[in-house]
Structures are given as C-alpha cells and as structure tokens.
Amino acid sequence: xxxxxxxxxxxxxxxxxxxxxxxxxxxxxxxxxxxxxxxxxxxxxxxxxxxxxxxxxxxxxxxxxxxxxxxxxxxxxxxxxxxxxxxxxxxxxxxxxxxxxxxxxxxxxxxxxxxxxxxxxxxxxxxxxxxxxxxxxxxxxxxxxxxxxxxxxxxxxxxxxxxxxxxxxxxxxxxxxxxxxxxxxxxxxxxxxxxxxxxxxxxxxxxxxxxxxxxxxxxxxxxxxxxxxxxxxxxxxxxxxxxxxxxxxxxxxxxxxxxxxxxxxxxxxxxxxxxxxxxxxxxxxxxxxxxxxxxxxxxxxxxxxxxxxxxxxxxxxxxxxxxxxxxxxxxxxxxxxxxxxxxxxxxxxxxxxxxxxxxxxxxxxxxxxxxxxxxxxxxxxxxxxxxxxxxxxxxxxxxxxxxxxxxxxxxxxxxxxxxxxxxxxxxxxxxxxxxxxxxxxxxxxxxxxxxxxxxxxxxxxxxxxxxxxxxxxxxxxxxxxxxxxxxxxxxxxxxxxxxxxxxxxxxxxxxxxxxxxxxxxxxxxxxxxxxxxxxxxxxxxxxxxxxxxxxxxxxxxxxxxxxxxxxxxxxxxxxxxxxxxxxxxxxxxxxxxxxxxxxxxxxxxxxxxxxxxxxxxxxxxxxxxxxxxxxxxxxxxxxxxxxxxxxxxxxxxxxxxxxxxxxxxxxxxxxxxxxxxxxxxxxxxxxxxxxxxxxxxxxxxxxxxxxxxxxxxxxxxxxxxxxxxxxxxxxxxxxxxxxxxxxxxxxxxxxxxxxxxxxxxxxxxxxxxxxxxxxxxxxxxxxxxxxxxxxxxxxxxxxxxxxxxxxxxxxxxxxxxxxxxxxxxxxxxxx
Numbered sequence: 001x002x003x004x005x006x007x008x009x010x011x012x013x014x015x016x017x018x019x020x021x022x023x024x025x026x027x028x029x030x031x032x033x034x035x036x037x038x039x040x041x042x043x044x045x046x047x048x049x050x051x052x053x054x055x056x057x058x059x060x061x062x063x064x065x066x067x068x069x070x071x072x073x074x075x076x077x078x079x080x081x082x083x084x085x086x087x088x089x090x091x092x093x094x095x096x097x098x099x100x101x102x103x104x105x106x107x108x109x110x111x112x113x114x115x116x117x118x119x120x121x122x123x124x125x126x127x128x129x130x131x132x133x134x135x136x137x138x139x140x141x142x143x144x145x146x147x148x149x150x151x152x153x154x155x156x157x158x159x160x161x162x163x164x165x166x167x168x169x170x171x172x173x174x175x176x177x178x179x180x181x182x183x184x185x186x187x188x189x190x191x192x193x194x195x196x197x198x199x200x201x202x203x204x205x206x207x208x209x210x211x212x213x214x215x216x217x218x219x220x221x222x223x224x225x226x227x228x229x230x231x232x233x234x235x236x237x238x239x240x241x242x243x244x245x246x247x248x249x250x251x252x253x254x255x256x257x258x259x260x261x262x263x264x265x266x267x268x269x270x271x272x273x274x275x276x277x278x279x280x281x282x283x284x285x286x287x288x289x290x291x292x293x294x295x296x297x298x299x300x301x302x303x304x305x306x307x308x309x310x311x312x313x314x315x316x317x318x319x320x321x322x323x324x325x326x327x328x329x330x331x332x333x334x335x336x337x338x339x340x341x342x343x344x345x346x347x348x349x350x351x352x353x354x355x356x357x358x359x360x361x362x363x364x365x366x367x368x369x370x371x372x373x374x375x376x377x378x379x380x381x382x383x384x385x386x387x388x389x390x391x392x393x394x395x396x397x398x399x400x401x402x403x404x405x406x407x408x409x410x411x412x413x414x415x416x417x418x419x420x421x422x423x424x425x426x427x428x429x430x431x432x433x434x435x436x437x438x439x440x441x442x443x444x445x446x447x448x449x450x451x452x453x454x455x456x457x458x459x460x461x462x463x464x465x466x467x468x469x470x471x472x473x474x475x476x477x478x479x480x481x482x483x484x485x486x487x488x489x490x491x492x493x494x495x496x497x498x499x500x501x502x503x504x505x506x507x508x509x510x511x512x513x514x515x516x517x518x519x520x521x522x523x524x525x526x527x528x529x530x531x532x533x534x535x536x537x538x539x540x541x542x543x544x545x546x547x548x549x550x551x552x553x554x555x556x557x558x559x560x561x562x563x564x565x566x567x568x569x570x571x572x573x574x575x576x577x578x579x580x581x582x583x584x585x586x587x588x589x590x591x592x593x594x595x596x597x598x599x600x601x602x603x604x605x606x607x608x609x610x611x612x613x614x615x616x617x618x619x620x621x622x623x624x625x626x627x628x629x630x631x632x633x634x635x636x637x638x639x640x641x642x643x644x645x646x647x648x649x650x651x652x653x654x655x656x657x658x659x660x661x662x663x664x665x666x667x668x669x670x671x672x673x674x675x676x677x678x679x680x681x682x683x684x685x686x687x688x689x690x691x692x693x694x695x696x697x698x699x700x701x702x703x704x705x706x707x708x709x710x711x712x713x714x715x716x717x718x719x720x721x722x723x724x725x726x727x728x729x730x731x732x733x734x735x736x737x738x739x740x741x742x743x744x745x746x747x748x749x750x751x752x753x754x755x756x757x758x759x760x761x762x763x764x765x766x767x768x769x770x771x772x773x774x775x776x777x778x779x780x781x782x783x784x785x786x787x788x789x790x791x792x793x794x795x796x797x798x799x800x801x802x803x804x805x806x807x808x809x810x811x812x813x814x815x816x817x818x819x820x821x822x823x824x825x826x827x828x829x830x831x
Contacts, residue, residue, distance in 0.1 A: 049072060
C-alpha cells in the first residue's frame with residue numbers, strides 16, 4: 001500500500017514562524033514535523049510515498065529529496081494553486097498507480113497505529129476509512145458521529161459550540177481505495193469532508209470511522225506547538241530522537257557541546273552542534289536547536305529555540321519560541337507564549353512581553369519593550385466574539401488599543417473605500433469607544449457615516465445601505481461594559497466564518513493602513529426619524545378599525561427609542577401615555593431586578609389608566625416587554641406565542657422562524673393558521689438570516705425580540721409595537737383574554753459549569769445517552785422523550801458552561817427531565 005503525505009499547507013495560525021517556512025518543516029524536538037510523519041510511515045511499512053506540495057514547495061523538496069536518507073522512496077505532486085484536501089490527492093493519482101493508499105497530514109504530530117487502521121479498513125471492506133481521535137475542544141476540526149457498526153453517519157466541519165455533538169474528530173488520516181478518486185474532479189479545489197464524503201454518505205457507500213487510541217495533535221497554534229515539544233520529550237508520543245540520553249530525560253545530540261558547569265534539568269533536547277556554555281541553565285521541556293549557542297548565565301525554561309540562534313549572557317526565554325537565526329543580546333527577555341520569527345534581533349536588555357508576536361527580521365532596540373495587551377486571552381476562548389459581539393469593561397478589558405486592532409481587522413475584510421455606518425447609544429463608554437472606531441476605520445481607508453445616537457434597528461438599516469456597520473452599546477446589566485457589534489452588508493452580525501478571520505487578523509496584527517494623506521472620508525448623517533416613521537406606518541396600513549382606538553402606556557425607559565417615538569405615536573392612531581421619554585445617561589442599562597421593578601410600575605400605570613396594554617422598550621430599541629390591561633406582565637414565551645398567533649392569523653399561513661430553544665407549543669399555535677415553524681440555531685444572526693428565506697412572515701426569540709419582515713428585517717421593538725397595536729385594534733377581546741387562549745408552556749433553563757476542555761466529552765456523553773429517542777442537532781443536541789417532553793443540551797459559545805432547556809406539561813416533569821440530563825452532563829447547576 002502506498003501513502004500520500006499532505007505537505008502543501010501554509011500554517012497561517014502559526015505565523016510568524018511559517019512566513020518563510022512551511023508548517024511541515026517546523027521543528028519538533030529539532031526534527032521537522034513531516035520527518036516524524038515519514039518515520040511513522042516507515043515503521044508501518046509504508047515506504048513508497050507521494051508528497052503533495054504547494055506553499056514553499058522547494059523547501060520541502062530540498063529537505064527530504066528522494067527520501068533515501070530515511071530509507072524511503074519519495075515522489076512529489078506539485079499544485080500550481082491550492083486544490084483542497086481531496087484535489088491535491090487527485091493531483092497525485094498517476095503516481096498512486098491504482099493502488100489503495102493511506103492519506104496523512106505532513107504537519108500533524110502522531111503515533112497512531114497505522115497497521116491497525118489498515119487492518120480495520122480491510123476487515124470492513126471499506127471504500128474509505130476515516131481515522132478519528134478524541135479531543136477536548138473539537139471546534140477547529142471536523143466532528144464525526146458513527147453508527148453501531150462503525151459506519152460514518154454524519155460529518156460537520158469546524159462547528160460552533162452549539163453544533164458540537166461529539167468530541168470525536170477527523171484527524172485527516174484516511175485509508176482509501178483508488179476508485180474514491182472517481183468522485184474528485186481534477187484541477188479544481190475539492191475537500192474530502194466538505195465535498196466528497198457527503199456525496200459518498202448520500203449514495204450509501206461504505207465509509208467507516210476508526211477511533212484510534214494513539215497520540216494525535218494538529219499543532220495548529222503556538223501553544224499547541226510548544227506543547228508538542230513537551231509531549232515528545234516526556235514520551236507522550238512515540239518519536240525517534242537522534243540523540244543520546246545523557247541523563248534521565250536529557251537528550252543530547254552526539255555533536256553537541258555542553259559545559260560541565262551548565263545546569264540541565266530534563267526533559268530537554270540539545271541538537272546537533274549546539275553549545276551550552278558554563279553557567280547557562282536549561283530547564284524542563286526545552287528544545288535547543290542545532291548550531292544554537294546558549295551563552296553564560298542564560299536561562300531557558302519551557303523554551304523552543306530554533307537552529308542557528310544565539311541566546312546571549314543573562315538572556316531569558318520562558319515559555320516562548322525563538323525563530324531560526326535570531327539573536328538575543330545580553331539580558332534580553334522573551335515572555336510566556338511570545339514568539340519571535342526567524343532572524344530577529346533583541347538588543348541588550350530589551351524585552352518581549354507575554355503573548356507578543358515579533359515578525360521575521362525585526363530589531364528591538366536596547367532596553368525597548370514590545371508590549372501586547374491580550375485582554376481577551378484570559379476569557380478561555382479562541383474568539384473575541386460572544387453572543388453580543390465583542391464585549392468588555394471599558395479601559396480594562398476593552399482597551400483603546402484592542403478596539404483599534406479589532407476595528408482595523410474588521411476594515412481588512414472590507415474593500416478599500418468601503419462605506420461603513422457607525423452608531424452608538426448615549427452611555428459614556430460608547431461615547432469614548434465610538435470615536436476610536438471611526439478613527440481606526442478611516443486609518444484603514446474606509447469611509448465612515450457617523451450616525452451618532454440611534455436605536456440599533458435604524459443603525460442596522462443604515463449599515464445595509466452601505467458595506468457594513470459598527471454599533472457600540474452598553475452591555476445589559478453591566479453599566480461600565482460595552483458591546484461592539486460588527487455588521488455585514490446586510491446589517492446583520494458577522495457570520496462565524498468571518499469572525500474567525502477577524503480573530504486571526506487581531507492575533508497576527510495583520511492590518512491594512514491607508515496613506516496618511518488619503519484617509520477614509522467622514523460624514524455626519526442626521527437621524528431621519530420622520531422617514532423611519534413614514535416607512536413603518538405606511539407598511540402597517542395604520543388606521544385602526546372604528547371603536548378600537550386603543551389607550552396604551554409606553555415606557556421608553558430613558559433609552560434611544562425615546563428619540564423615534566414622537567414621530568410614531570402621534571400618527572399611530574392610539575392614545576398614548578408616555579413615561580421615561582427623555583434620554584437618561586444614568587439609566588443606560590438595568591439589572592434583572594431593576595427591570596422587574598420597572599415592569600411592576602408600568603403595570604400599575606396601565607391598570608390605573610385603564611389602558612389596553614403597556615409596553616416597555618429596552619435601551620437599544622431591539623426588545624420590548626408587555627403588560628396586559630390588568631397590569632400583569634406577559635412573560636417572554638407567552639408574548640412570543642401571542643405575536644405568532646396574531647401575525648399568522650392575518651397572513652393566513654406562512655413560515656415562522658424560532659430558535660430551537662423555544663416552546664414546541666408554537667407549532668400548535670402556527671398550525672391553527674396553516675403556518676409552519678422553521679427552527680433555527682441560537683447564534684445572534686440566525687433568526688435574521690432565516691427571515692431572508694422565502695415565505696417567512698415572523699420571527700422571535702421568546703425574550704422580547706421580534707422580527708416582522710414586511711416592516712423590518714431586524715429585531716425592531718418599535719416596529720413590533722406598531723404592528724401589535726394595529727393587530728389588537730382589529731381583534732376582538734382584551735390582551736389578557738387572548739393570552740389566556742394560548743396553550744400553556746413550561747420551558748425551563750439550567751446552566752451547568754463545564755471546563756472548555758470538557759465540552760466535547762460532555763456532548764459525546766449526551767449523544768451516547770440518547771439511545772432510541774428522537775433527536776435533532778439544529779443547535780446542540782435536542783432529545784425528545786416518548787411522552788413528547790424534550791431537553792436541549794447546548795454548550796455556551798463564550799463561557800465555560802453548558803445550558804439545558806427542557807419543556808413538559810408541568811413544572812415538576814420539566815425539573816425531573818433537567819435532573820436526569822444534568823446527571824448525564826455530570827455537573828452541578830450554576831448558582
């Protein structure tokens with residue numbers, strides 16, 4: 001059997017190390033990662049190997065040649081342009097000569113038993129066998145679910161936490177029969193997981209999964225790269241080291257020179273012709289590359305030093321990476337997680353802070369300090385983004401430096417001269433951050449329309465009139481924190497794929513800058529409240545039926561809706577009593593208790609005024625809360641069912657978009673009017689994107705957010721209020737009577753703590769506990785019991801926790817269901 005080694009990737013997440021060196025050549029224990037892979041292939045008798053190359057291919061060819069030095073026979077398949085994981089193998093089809101073959105990545109570290117994998121493949125008579133491994137965080141890989149017979153049932157590439165249904169991931173190692181290449185078009189980009197495997201599964205072809213027990217690490221980040229060195233040195237992965245074990249765990253190449261007065265504390269590795277001088281200290285989990293000099297008094301601890309580097313007297317590297325040919329002059333320091341590219345020069349007493357990246361060839365002058373303020377790293381998440389965009393306390397978590405880098409990265413995904421709208425609320429934090437956003441956009445050559453202070457729905461509409469937008473608002477319940485929402489050209493929150501690009505650009509500091517004399521233009525745009533009101537009222541055919549002029553109590557809550565309500569209320573055809581109608585910077589947000597107290601006061605006013613209902617807007621103008629004519633608060637789930645009933649009754653059907661966390665009573669209400677529910681994921685942009693599908697007449701989330709597509713494609717509390725007023729004016733009965741006719745719902749939620757590294761295991765445990773119950777994976781795993789009760793297990797995307805939702809006919813049965821699945825998750829509830 002032949003082998004194919006995939007060695008064409010750029011390794012962008014490992015920059016600056018991979019700017020001038022392909023990832024397969026990055027040294028692990030002073031050997032290229034790909035050499036470890038080739039040695040593994042040889043141990044399992046796979047010596048006839050084709051190497052696919054593209055990025056810096058000449059360096060790969062020069063390093064390994066024909067493979068003779070390793071006792072192998074290597075040939076190369078060159079790609080003129082990236083062809084994807086399957087396309088690159090198709091490009092090597094002629095060299096495979098119609099034989100079965102193993103595919104393996106040349107940039108992942110592993111000691112998986114390939115002989116056992118091949119045996120499994122042959123025993124099953126598989127067309128393709130996918131080698132699988134279990135990892136703590138599966139989001140950067142393709143997760144896989146298997147049937148009882150080992151057949152692959154489903155793949156999902158790079159899922160969000162809400163999509164994680166297992167911790168079993170695709171390692172990129174496959175055993176394949178030659179006819180699988182008939183499914184791959186030549187000379188075009190094609191991927192196994194995204195293109196070929198789904199087609200094979202749809203045709204019922206024998207695609208099997210083999211869960212390997214050996215070591216496998218993608219080595220996709222700087223932290224993983226440093227850890228891979230430690231794993232080799234401690235024997236976690238079986239690897240061949242070209243060195244002598246001079247002391248337990250101390251591996252020294254035969255040609256290396258170590259002074260008797262040097263201190264070596266294993267496990268560590270010293271490469272060929274390296275020199276460790278007297279008084280130097282080399283601590284555990286350190287790799288000193290070939291031809292490197294560690295001078296007197298230098299101190300290395302958990303350090304990775306590439307070949308031909310110089311670490312001067314008194315210099316320190318602790319938990320960092322030093323690129324090839326780099327020089328650290330006396331007393332220079334490299335901090336934890338910091339990375340120097342090749343050929344860098346740190347002058348005397350200079351320092352590189354924890355987590356900083358220094359690109360190749362740079363010089364840090366004497367006593368200078370390269371600083372990086374990685375405020376987001378302690379959040380234990382790979383992304384800056386959470387459910388409300390990028391959030392943090394102003395000046396401590398969201399520093400002005402971070403805001404500039406975030407905005408610059410966002411500008412980098414837009415074309416030069418793009419038109420971006422910027423809006424904010426009335427909080428001091430937003431007033432500080434918004435001008436920084438505007439300056440950073442202009443510095444990147446982006447034209448800015450400054451909308452000032454407007455409700456978020458209006459800002460989204462203005463963003464859709466250009467190329468995107470940025471909205472800065474106060475985080476609900478946290479007065480000194482702000483949310484920065486980055487919007488696309490539809491006015492929607494950026495999809496996760498684009499968020500990942502921005503995360504990467506922020507981490508790598510890859511920003512675009514406009515010439516100083518040609519910044520982006522700035523235009524201050526006046527708010528068009530009348531035009532907004534005209535559009536809403538024209539779309540609602542506003543006149544109420546005779547005898548149904550409603551009295552309504554409206555609480556603007558001192559937020560941005562106070563700016564637009566005067567243009568709406570006077571022409572809506574209702575008798576409105578408005579409270580808290582002025583902007584109040586001291587009330588820019590509220591806690592849950594403050595909101596409950598405010599609704600209680602609103603209920604008193606409604607019953608005292610004998611109004612038809614009361615409405616309270618949130619600070620951003622996206623959500624509203626309802627109070628019936630008796631002064632009782634209508635909870636979020638009931639308000640959602642009410643709006644669903646009213647809208648679908650008038651529309652005579654249609655589709656309704658709801659998050660998968662919602663009550664299934666919505667299906668019962670929708671069916672009364674021949675409407676159908678479209679269940680969506682819980683991501684912030686999921687409902688708004690679903691509204692773009694044909695036939696959707698309504699969307700809501702059960703938390704006061706409503707989308708009426710014919711009025712606005714976004715959550716818009718004023719639009720929802722206008723529509724509700726119109727529909728109630730044309731409907732017999734009071735609000736409380738309408739609510740009483742709705743089916744009872746008992747949906748409860750529970751939050752459980754879960755370490756980031758445990759989430760994949762937890763979701764696998766849930767998937768294994770499903771048994772023969774019905775299940776869906778729209779977002780997380782929703783399990784339906786035989787009595788129609790259901791529970792949803794959903795990992796949090798931005799916090800170390802897992803959420804459970806459950807619904808049943810009564811609170812006690814719901815609590816029992818939550819208790820049962822909490823035990824499966826294996827965590828106590830969060831207080």
